[in-house]
Amino acid sequence: MKTVILSLKLEQMSVAKKEYKRITVKSLIDMKEHNEKISMLTAYDYSMAKIVDGAGIDVILVGDSASNVMAGHETTLPITLDQMIYHASSVIRAVNRALVVVDLPFGSYQSDPKEALRSAIRIMKESGAHAVKLEGGKEIKESIKRILHAGIPVMGHLGLTPQSIYKFGTYTVRAKEEEEALKLIEDAKLLERAGCFAIVLEKIPAKLAKEVAESVSIPIIGIGAGNGVDGQVLVLHDLLGMTHEFHPRFLRRYLNLYDEMTGAISQYVDDVKSKDFPNDDEQY
Numbered sequence: 071m072k073t074v075i076l077s078l079k080l081e082q083m084s085v086a087k088k089e090y091k092r093i094t095v096k097s098l099i100d101m102k103e104h105n106e107k108i109s110m111l112t113a114y115d116y117s118m119a120k121i122v123d124g125a126g127i128d129v130i131l132v133g134d135s136a137s138n139v140m141a142g143h144e145t146t147l148p149i150t151l152d153q154m155i156y157h158a159s160s161v162i163r164a165v166n167r168a169l170v171v172v173d174l175p176f177g178s179y180q181s182d183p184k185e186a187l188r189s190a191i192r193i194m195k196e197s198g199a200h201a202v203k204l205e206g207g208k209e210i211k212e213s214i215k216r217i218l219h220a221g222i223p224v225m226g227h228l229g230l231t232p233q234s235i236y237k238f239g240t241y242t243v244r245a246k247e248e249e250e251a252l253k254l255i256e257d258a259k260l261l262e263r264a265g266c267f268a269i270v271l272e273k274i275p276a277k278l279a280k281e282v283a284e285s286v287s288i289p290i291i292g293i294g295a296g297n298g299v300d301g302q303v304l305v306l307h308d309l310l311g312m313t314h315e316f317h318p319r320f321l322r323r324y325l326n327l328y329d330e331m332t333g334a335i336s337q338y339v340d341d342v343k344s345k346d347f348p349n350d351d352e353q354y
């Protein structure tokens with residue numbers, strides 16, 4: 071009897087999790103239906119993607135945040151389609167389980183639906199990715215439909231959309247005013263009707279994000295959007311504490327790799343200078 075009670079308790083405590091051999095867009099919708107939260111992280115290269123996939127992440131986003139964390143640009147605008155394809159193909163070579171979604175970079179889809187489709191096809195064909203992500207609502211509806219008609223799954227992105235940073239002027243919380251909040255809810259419904267399989271909601275009030283998640287049947291994945299949504303996404307380098315100057319309220323750091331790595335590298339410098347490295351066992 072005692073054992074039964076204990077195992078029942080353990081079952082209740084453990085995270086609700088169904089085993090998926092390979093994550094597809096259908097798995098994510100299934101997770102929402104079964105109230106299982108979706109985990110998503112960025113990755114931009116083979117070695118990191120291998121670790122992230124092996125740790126059991128559901129979705130890997132090859133985000134255009136590569137422009138910031140990999141290339142050191144101030145915004146996501148400069149990264150090119152060729153560079154995104156390079157990052158995405160490195161990630162794809164490492165991944166066995168996760169769904170890999172790739173950002174269409176700024177300038178590769180905004181001018182017209184044909185250009186958007188051409189860019190999405192290049193990403194799918196040249197990198198082997200599983201889906202693409204585009205920023206925006208009503209204004210890019212036709213591009214989304216065109217991409218979907220070609221059989222390419224599309225993830226939406228609303229709220230703070232970093233490719234429009236010069237329109238917003240700041241990276242502060244979006245949709246605090248009623249007018250913008252109502253537009254965001256309308257846009258989310260529109261993206262669902264257009265056929266998007268999920269939507270990222272970035273930096274909006276938690277109450278609004280919950281309302282959006284409850285008003286659509288596709289998964290809502292939040293970043294700085296509270297706990298009432300269907301999943302969470304973070305930039306890997308932020309979670310690992312490599313970007314130590316960046317500390318928004320929504321970020322939980324799981325490591326302090328900036329300091330760990332600095333310590334290890336300065337130790338190596340000292341060991342080389344002092345002729346301690348390599349020692350007798352570290353040579354042929």
Ligand code: KIV
Pocket residue numbers: 112131132133134135136173270272293303304305
């Ligand atoms: O590019 C990116 O990393 C993103 C996430 C912040 C969602 O779009």
